[in-house]
Each structure stands twice: as C-alpha cells, then as structure tokens.
Amino acid sequence: xxxxxxxxxxxxxxxxxxxxxxxxxxxxxxxxxxxxxxxxxxxxxxxxxxxxxxxxxxxxxxxxxxxxxxxxxxxxxxxxxxxxxxxxxxxxxxxxxxxxxxxxxxxxxxxxxxxxxxxxxxxxxxxxxxxxxxxxxxxxxxxxxxxxxxxxxxxxxxxxxxxxxxxxxxxxxxxxxxxxxxxxxxxxxxxxxxxxxxxxxxxxxxxxxxxxxxxxxxxxxxxxxxxxxxxxxxxxxxxxxxxxxxxxxxxxxxxxxxxxxxxxxxxxxxxxxxxxxxxxxxxxxxxxxxxxxxxxxxxxxxxxxxxxxxxxxxxxxxxxxxxxxxxxxxxxxxxxxxxxxxxxxxxxxxxxxxxxxxxxxxxxxxxxxxxxxxxxxxxxxxxxxxxxxxxxxxxxxxxxxxxxxxxxxxxxxxxxxxxxxxxxxxxxxxxxxxxxxxxxxxxxxxxxxxxxxx
Amino acid sequence: xxxxxxxxxxxxxxxxxxxxxxxxxxxxxxxxxxxxxxxxxxxxxxxxxxxxxxxxxxxxxxxxxxxxxxxxxxxxxxxxxxxxxxxxxxxxxxxxxxxxxxxxxxxxxxxxxxxxxxxxxxxxxxxxxxxxxxxxxxxxxxxxxxxxxxxxxxxxxxxxxxxxxxxxxxxxxxxxxxxxxxxxxxxxxxxxxxxxxxxxxxxxxxxxxxxxxxxxxxxxxxxxxxxxxxxxxxxxxxxxxxxxxxxxxxxxxxxxxxxxxxxxxxxxx
Numbered sequence: 026x027x028x029x030x031x032x033x034x035x036x037x038x039x040x041x042x043x044x045x046x047x048x049x050x051x052x053x054x055x056x057x058x059x060x061x062x063x064x065x066x067x068x069x070x071x072x073x074x075x076x077x078x079x080x081x082x083x084x085x086x087x088x089x090x091x092x093x094x095x096x097x098x099x100x101x102x103x104x105x106x107x108x109x110x111x112x113x114x115x116x117x118x119x120x121x122x123x124x125x126x127x128x129x130x131x132x133x134x135x136x137x138x139x140x141x142x143x144x145x146x147x148x149x150x151x152x153x154x155x156x157x158x159x160x161x162x163x164x165x166x167x168x169x170x171x172x173x174x175x176x177x178x179x180x181x182x183x184x185x186x187x188x189x190x191x192x193x194x195x196x197x198x199x200x201x202x203x204x205x206x207x208x209x210x211x212x213x214x215x216x217x218x219x220x221x222x223x224x225x226x227x228x229x230x231x232x233x234x235x236x237x238x239x240x241x242x243x244x245x246x247x248x249x250x251x252x253x254x255x256x257x258x259x260x261x262x263x264x265x266x267x268x269x270x271x272x273x274x275x276x277x278x279x280x281x282x283x284x285x286x287x288x289x290x291x292x293x294x295x296x297x298x299x300x301x302x303x304x305x306x307x308x309x310x311x312x313x314x315x316x317x318x319x320x321x322x323x324x325x326x327x328x329x330x331x332x333x334x335x336x337x338x339x340x341x342x343x344x345x346x347x348x349x350x351x352x353x354x355x356x357x358x359x360x361x362x363x364x365x366x367x368x369x370x371x372x373x374x375x376x377x378x379x380x381x382x383x384x385x386x387x388x389x390x391x392x393x394x395x396x397x398x399x400x401x402x403x404x405x406x407x408x409x410x411x412x413x414x415x416x417x418x419x420x421x422x423x424x425x426x427x428x429x430x431x432x433x434x435x436x437x438x439x440x441x442x443x444x445x446x447x448x449x450x451x452x453x454x455x456x457x458x459x460x461x462x463x464x465x466x467x468x469x470x471x472x473x474x475x476x477x478x479x
Numbered sequence: 480x481x482x483x484x485x486x487x488x489x490x491x492x493x494x495x496x497x498x499x500x501x502x503x504x505x506x507x508x509x510x511x512x513x514x515x516x517x518x519x520x521x522x523x524x525x526x527x528x529x530x531x532x533x534x535x536x537x538x539x540x541x542x543x544x545x546x547x548x549x550x551x552x553x554x555x556x557x558x559x560x561x562x563x564x565x566x567x568x569x570x571x572x573x574x575x576x577x578x579x580x581x582x583x584x585x586x587x588x589x590x591x592x593x594x595x596x597x598x599x600x601x602x603x604x605x606x607x608x609x610x611x612x613x614x615x616x617x618x619x620x621x622x623x624x625x626x627x628x629x630x631x632x633x634x635x636x637x638x639x640x641x642x643x644x645x646x647x648x649x650x651x652x653x654x655x656x657x658x659x660x661x662x663x664x665x666x667x668x669x670x671x672x673x674x675x676x677x678x679x680x681x682x683x684x685x686x687x688x689x690x691x692x693x694x695x696x697x698x699x700x701x702x703x704x705x706x707x708x709x710x711x712x713x714x715x716x717x718x719x720x721x722x723x724x725x726x727x728x729x730x731x732x733x734x735x736x737x738x739x740x741x742x743x744x745x746x747x748x
C-alpha cells in the first residue's frame with residue numbers, strides 16, 4: 026500500500042504541482058518582515074487563520090517541509106522500484122540474429138555488393154571495432170549477424186537527477202540545523218561580536234570580535250554607488266587578522282563567512298550647535314553630547330540634547346533639544362537643513378513653536394553640524410550544507426545531460442547471401458532520440474559502402 | 480550610440496522577416512520561403528553586431544560591462560536568443576511554417592525594448608552586486624531557457640490549431656525538444672544564480688520572489704516532463720502545459736519585476 030502509493034509518478038506530478046502552488050502563495054502573501062504591514066490590514070479572524078497556517082512564513086513551515094519530505098520519499102521509492110528493472114534492461118542482450126529489426130528499414134540502410142563473404146565479415150568487423158568496444162556475432166549457413174551497443178548509461182541519468190535533488194535538499198537540511206544566518210550593522214571604528222539572526226528575534230554571540238577599521242564607498246557621476254568595501258579586523262584572543270570585504274567577494278574567518286550586504290550613514294552622539302542671543306547680540310558655538318547638559322554662558326538657561334535623529338519625519342537629520350529656563354522645560358526640534366524641512370513638512374506643522382528655532386526668546390538655535398559615521402551592513406553566515414548543495418548541483422546538470430542528450434542504442438548488421446550478391450543491412454533500436462539513432466545507422470552504412478569499393 | 484540605432488533597425492528587420500514568412504504561407508511559393516530564411520539570418524547577424532557594439536561602446540563611455548545588466552539589455556538578448564534557437568531549428572528541420580509565429584514574437588520584444596518610453600536604452604553603470612563573472616553565465620542560461628520555452632509555446636499554439644494535420648507529430652516532437660533545451664537551460668540558470676547569490680548575498684537560496692518564481696516554472700516543466708516520459712502524455716495536454724509553463728516564465732521575467740519587490744529589483748530600470 027505504502028510502496029504502491031509512493032512508487033507512482035502520479036503522486037510525483039501531484040507533489041510537483043502542489044509545491045508550485047504553495048510557492049505561489051508565498052510570493053503573493055508578504056513573507057517574514059514584510060508581512061507586518063500586510064497583517065495589520067487583515068481581519069483579526071483571517072489573521073489568526075493565516076498565522077496558524079504559517080502563511081506569513083510559508084517556506085519555513087513544518088507542512089512545507091513535510092511536502093518536500095514527501096517528494097523525497099516519492100523520489101526514493103520510485104527510483105528503488107524502477108532501478109532493478111532498468112538494470113535488467115541494460116544487461117539483457119537481445120537475440121543477435123534478430124531478423125525482426127530488419128523489417129521495414131530504409132533503402133539507404135541496405136547495401137548490395139559483389140564481394141567474398143569472409144572478406145565482408147572481416148571488413149565489417151573492423152568498421153565496428155573502430156566504433157564499439159564489444160562486438161557480438163553469430164554465423165549461420167547463409168548469413169552473418171553482428172550486434173553492438175552504446176550509451177547504456179543513458180538509463181542512469183534519471184537516477185542521477187533524482188539523487189541530486191535529494192543531495193541538494195539534504196544540504197539544505199544540514200544548513201538549517203547546523204548553520205546560521207544573520208546580520209550586523211557595524212559603525213566605523215566599532216567592535217562587535219553580536220549578530221541578529223535572520224527571520225528570528227534572536228541574537229547570537231560570535232567566538233571573536235569584528236572591528237570595522239574603515240569603510241569606503243565610491244560613486245558614479247550619477248550618484249549610484251560604484252563600489253563599497255569594509256576594512257575588517259577580526260580579533261580572537263591574541264590573534265588579529267585584517268581582511269578586506271567587498272561586494273561579491275566574501276571573507277571567511279574561523280569558518281564563519283562575512284558578506285558585504287549594505288551600508289548606510291548613522292548619526293553619532295554629538296552635534297555642533299550655534300546659539301544666538303538676540304537681546305545681547307552675542308553668538309556662542311559649542312559641541313554638545315546626548316544627555317550632557319550645557320549652560321548657556323551669562324544665563325541660567327540649561328540646554329540638553331535628548332536625541333539625534335537620522336531622519337525626522339522624512340525631512341532629514343534633526344536634533345531634539347530640551348531647553349530649561351527657570352524650572353520650565355521646553356522642547357525644540359531642530360533640523361540640520363531647514364530648507365529641506367520647509368519643503369517636506371506641512372506649513373501648520375512648521376508654524377508650531379516646537380519647530381521654530383527662535384520660539385524661546387531671546388535665543389535662536391542653529392544646528393551647525395551633525396557628524397555622521399558610515400556603518401557597514403554585514404551578512405554573516407555559516408552553512409556546512411553548502412558543499413553538499415554544490416555537489417548536488419553538479420550531479421543535477423550531469424544527470425540532465427545524460428538523461429536528455431544521450432541514448433542507449435543497439436545496432437545490428439546482417440550479411441545475407443543472395444545469389445552471387447551480398448546484401449548487407451544495418452538496423453537499430455534506441456530508448457529515445459530516433460533521429461540520432463538513424464544518423465548513427467546511416468553513418469555506419471556509409472562506412473560499409475565505402476569500404477566495399479576498395 | 481550606434482548600438483541602439485542598429486538595434487532599432489533590427490526591430491524593423493524582424494517585421495520585414497515576419498512579413499516574408501506570411502507571404503510564403505499565403506502565396507505558397509518557395510521563393511518567399513528562401514527569401515525569408517535568408518533575411519532572418521541577415522537581420523540576426525545585425526542583431527549580433529548590435530549587441531557586440533553595445534559591449535564595445537560601454538567601454539568607450541567608461542563603464543565597461545557585458546550588455547546583460549538592465550531591462551533593455553535583457554529584452555534585446557531575449558529576442559536574440561529566440562531568433563538563434565529559431566534559426567537553428569529551421570536549418571535542422573527545414574520546416575519554415577513556424578517562422579510566421581516566432582518572428583513576430585522576436586519583433587514585439589525588440590519593439591518593446593526599442594520604442595517603449597518606459598524602457599531605458601542607455602548604458603547604465605553596474606551596481607556593485609552585479610559586478611561578477613556569474614552575471615554573464617546566469618543571464619545567458621536563463622534567457623536561453625526563456626527563449627526555448629517561448630518557442631515551445633509558439634509550437635504548442637500551432638499544434639492546437641493544426642492538431643489534425645500531417646505535421647502534428649513532427650511539431651509535437653519538436654515542441655518536446657524545445658522544452659528539454661529550456662529545462663536544462665533553466666536548471667543551469669537557477670544553479671548559476673544560486674551560486675552567485677551565495678557569493679553576493681550570502682545565501683544560495685533566500686526565497687526571493689524571482690528565485691521562487693523560477694522554481695515554480697521549473698516545477699511546472701518538471702511535471703510536464705514526467706507526464707510525458709513516464710505517463711505517456713502527448714499532444715494536446717503537453718501543448719496546454721507548455722503554454723501554462725510559458726505564462727510562468729513571463730511572470731518570472733516581467734511580473735516579478737513589476738508586481739513584486741525583492742532582491743532582483745534592479746532588473747526594473
């Protein structure tokens with residue numbers, strides 16, 4: 026029952042189509058981190074259903090893996106069921122004096138010549154020996170038969186393809202059990218050993234530190250990045266190794282591979298600010314750090330940077346400043362580039378005092394500079410399944426070529442005595458590709474014809 | 480740029496070739512068939528020259544990369560691959576009736592590339608992720624596969640129209656040959672893409688929509704091949720499956736670019 030179900034190609038076709046349909050679902054419903062925005066729009070009941078079925082992460086659900094498992098089982102059972110029969114078919118030698126194969130053959134497969142019988146046998150044998158390893162022959166009173174074959178391995182292609190699929194999936198399983206995949210954003214000058222795992226809210230600690238010594242990016246004239254690279258320093262105990270990481274050229278340290286995935290600009294914890302006291306007509310410039318209060322000279326006003334935003338309300342970098350005057354605290358949001366902010370923010374919002382740098386009299390606050398640093402986005406992974414996947418890929422291609430572009434050909438040559446003439450015919454059978462079989466037969470027939478003139 | 484100019488002439492060339500094949504079918508004169516075959520090879524040579532020139536010209540503007548990197552270039556190569564396979568098929572089988580169905584496909588693809596305002600024909604700089612030797616292998620194998628599936632779709636349509644005719648069996652056999660070429664090429668395309676993704680993105684498979692859709696396409700054709708090889712399906716069923724398969728190809732190529740987002744998004748421009 027089990028065997029009969031899993032040896033059926035019907036099931037294989039059904040599973041292939043099912044996998045295709047499920048894969049389509051995964052491209053229609055946003056997956057992983059993209060799913061959050063989509064999920065918020067869903068009806069709560071529908072959301073519950075989707076989430077129970079794992080539709081927000083289809084490719085990693087148990088049932089999707091079970092489908093792949095069923096396909097593997099199907100492949101294995103199918104192959105085991107068919108292999109003995111195939112092997113028998115390869116090993117079986119058909120009758121050498123098979124007259125049947127010579128029925129209904131083309132005229133250019135028949136050669137009639139006047140030549141000594143034994144001479145013809147000798148010449149044909151030598152023609153076949155040039156082309157085939159093993160020649161079987163049989164002699165009767167008035168006739169001689171030769172039998173040769175080639176490309177028996179053509180039957181093996183299918184099994185190789187099936188084997189390769191199993192190897193590739195096995196590589197995938199090994200990778201998902203003993204490997205990991207994560208990423209880290211690392212600031213220039215920063216040292217890190219923690220990375221966040223992809224698709225999981227989980228962090229892991231590497232057995233060594235990574236330091237980003239320097240980050241470089243080069244642009245084309247139109248502003249598109251041309252090349253970017255990180256100068257990394259790996260630090261483990263007393264060992265320090267410098268490596269250069271470029272896109273498309275990963276580096277490996279202690280079996281863990283780093284890929285240059287992205288980059289960005291991050292604000293630090295300091296800003297340069299200009300304070301104008303409009304009453305006294307005096308200007309002060311200073312460097313401020315987050316959370317460190319600063320008293321404006323000749324006053325009792327204390328200002329503190331609460332936060333520095335890389336991009337506030339999509340209007341560029343901004344500083345959130347607290348201004349304390351006689352126990353009254355007011356907040357200001359100061360954009361680094363007020364012109365951009367004026368373009369991007371709605372007028373009523375800009376008119377509110379919180380965005381007005383002169384709203385706390387008699388001062389005007391101006392952000393001179395927000396120093397930024399590059400951060401490098403590194404994809405970090407260890408996948409012990411990769412070599413197996415590569416082997417699988419290789420076998421897959423090899424198997425496909427054997428399956429589709431080779432064929433098992435059996436060819437017979439018959440010499441018949443007809444009066445004082447000899448009738449030599451060439452015929453054959455093939456498991457597929459009749460076109461190339463007939464080409465081969467015609468090529469042999471031609472060779473026989475040519476040698477008989479000598 | 481001379482290359483875009485040549486390639487737009489090639490577009491018209493394919494229209495003339497299409498017309499010649501139509502004339503051959505209507506007038507039933509061998510002369511037109513010979514003319515059409517000759518012309519198709521002539522235009523194809525210019526198509527090849529156009530692509531080669533684009534490669535050379537990319538070095539002249541200081542960008543220097545193989546012409547397989549944006550949407551325009553992929554369309555041009557898609558058209559080229561279809562014509563290459565068609566010409567080989569015609570030379571081998573000596574059947575010319577398919578010309579009237581295949582050449583307009585090549586013409587439409589080329590026309591879309593050359594004249595659609597949404598397709599940018601400029602030679603663009605390569606983003607760092609595309610700077611890899613795998614790019615050439617990946618694009619060539621994928622588009623050879625797409626082209627073979629495209630021709631198979633055309634053959635399937637002819638089969639469905641001429642199911643009762645004498646050449647139906649020949650069409651069926653040819654259709655299957657094309658599917659096999661497409662399947663091997665698509666497999667190579669997925670594999671080269673996968674190896675490349677391992678180096679560029681750090682994972683050989685990340686269920687990116689384009690990856691997923693190429694796998695869907697692969698699964699559909701795998702089902703088709705099993706149905707034919709083991710279950711003995713022939714003719715109509717195979718023709719219909721092949722048309723469905725090509726719809727998947729189109730979605731993999733175009734639908735994913737325009738409807739879904741993902742790692743392959745640079746193919747949009």
